[in-house]
Amino acid sequence: KQEVTQIPAALSVPEGENLVLNCSFTDSAIYNLQWFRQDPGKGLTSLLLIQSSQREQTSGRLNASLDKSSGRSTLYIAASQPGDSATYLCAVTGNQFYFGTGTSLTVIP
Amino acid sequence: ETGVTQTPRHLVMGMTNKKSLKCEQHLGHNAMYWYKQSAKKPLELMFVYNFKEQTENNSVPSRFSPECPNSSHLFLHLHTLQPEDSALYLCASSQVPAGGLIDTQYFGPGTRLTVL
Numbered sequence: 001k002q003e004v005t006q007i008p009a010a011l012s013v014p015e016g017e018n019l020v021l022n023c024s025f026t027d028s029a030i031y032n033l034q035w036f037r038q039d040p041g042k043g044l045t046s047l048l049l050i051q052s053s054q055r056e057q058t059s060g061r062l063n064a065s066l067d068k069s070s071g072r073s074t075l076y077i078a079a080s081q082p083g084d085s086a087t088y089l090c091a092v093t094g095n096q097f098y099f100g101t102g103t104s105l106t107v108i109p
Numbered sequence: 110e111t112g113v114t115q116t117p118r119h120l121v122m123g124m125t126n127k128k129s130l131k132c133e134q135h136l137g138h139n140a141m142y143w144y145k146q147s148a149k150k151p152l153e154l155m156f157v158y159n160f161k162e163q164t165e166n167n168s169v170p171s172r173f174s175p176e177c178p179n180s181s182h183l184f185l186h187l188h189t190l191q192p193e194d195s196a197l198y199l200c201a202s203s204q205v206p207a208g209g210l211i212d213t214q215y216f217g218p219g220t221r222l223t224v225l
Contacts, residue, residue, distance in 0.1 A: 004151065034213060043113070043199055043216035089152070097214060099152040 002027045004092055006100035013080055014108050021075040021103045023090035028068045030092040035064050035075050038087045038102070047088075048075070080107045112136065113217035115200050121223045122190065130185040130220050132200030140205045141183040142214065143175060146197040158183060159205055190224045197221050 003026045013019050023033070032051045036044040048057045048064040050073070056065040063076040073090055087102040113134045122128050134141060143155040155169045158177040172194075174186040183200055201214040 032212070036216075041197070041219070041221060043115075043218045044201075045216075046213055049213055091152075093212075096154055096157065097152075101149065101151050 002030075002092060002094070002098040004090060004098050004100040006088075006090060006103050008103060009101065010104040010106075012106040012108060015080060015082060017080050017107075018076070018078050019080055019105070021077070021088050021090075021105070023073040023075070023100055025071045025073075025092045025098070027092075028071050029094070030068065031094050032092075033064075033066050033073050034091050034093065034097075035062075035073075036089045036091065038089060040086075044089060077105075080105075082107045082109045113200060113202055113215050115198075115217035115220050117220060118218065119221045119223075121225065122187070123225050124190060124192070126190075127186070127188040129187065130198055130200075130222075132183040132185075132217055134181055134183075134200075134202035134215070134217075136202055136204075136215060138202040138204045138215070139180055140203050141177060141180070142201040142203075143183065143185050144199040144201065146199055146219070152199065156185075187222075190222075192224050195222055195224045 005024045007022045030052055034049045035047045037047050038044050050057045050066040061078040066073045085107050087104045089102045091097045091099045116131045140159045142157050145153045154167050156175040157164050172189050176184040197219045199219045200217040203214045
């Protein structure tokens with residue numbers, strides 16, 4: 001069964017810093033990998049989706065990379081802002097989604 | 110209305126109560142999902158409905174009973190729940206092509222359930 005792990009579980013950084021969130025998965029036979037953002041008590045919002053044939057995707061200050069062979073993905077956030085504070089979840093997909101436990105990010109003004 | 114909506118947003122119930130959670134998607138998708146999100150755990154997929162047919166039941170206790178009357182509506186009927194069932198219940202929808210591989214899912218805001 002696919003297992004998805006996210007490190008660190010929590011991260012606190014001062015505003016303006018660049019940061020990296022990590023995601024690893026055990027089965028490299030994935031269809032795609034997706035990064036979501038979840039605000040407290042809310043649903044999930046899709047940030048970036050990387051197809052299995054791709055290596056990275058970028059959206060604004062966010063950049064996600066995928067290394068299928070090693071079972072890893074990173075989410076890079078440039079010039080962090082207090083509004084980036086949320087939980088970030090990665091999910092790998094095949095015929096269903098497998099989620100990690102998330103990284104709780106706090107950006108301190 | 111846009112996206113995926115869920116009602117109620119918050120629910121407190123006793124162990125002997127019967128209640129229902131409702132989800133509605135306005136995206137024209139053909140598949141809908143129920144997830145359970147507990148503290149410090151990954152999202153747990155509970156049920157999947159594809160073209161109104163239940164295609165997945167991940168060993169969910171019978172005190173949770175899903176219903177999908179059409180491709181836009183999904184219910185989760187609850188009865189005789191336990192305190193450990195307290196969690197955020199998320200509904201999602203997606204468009205599943207013929208090959209069966211999911212591209213992305215769209216999530217509702219969730220129902221925060223507390224069982225006393």
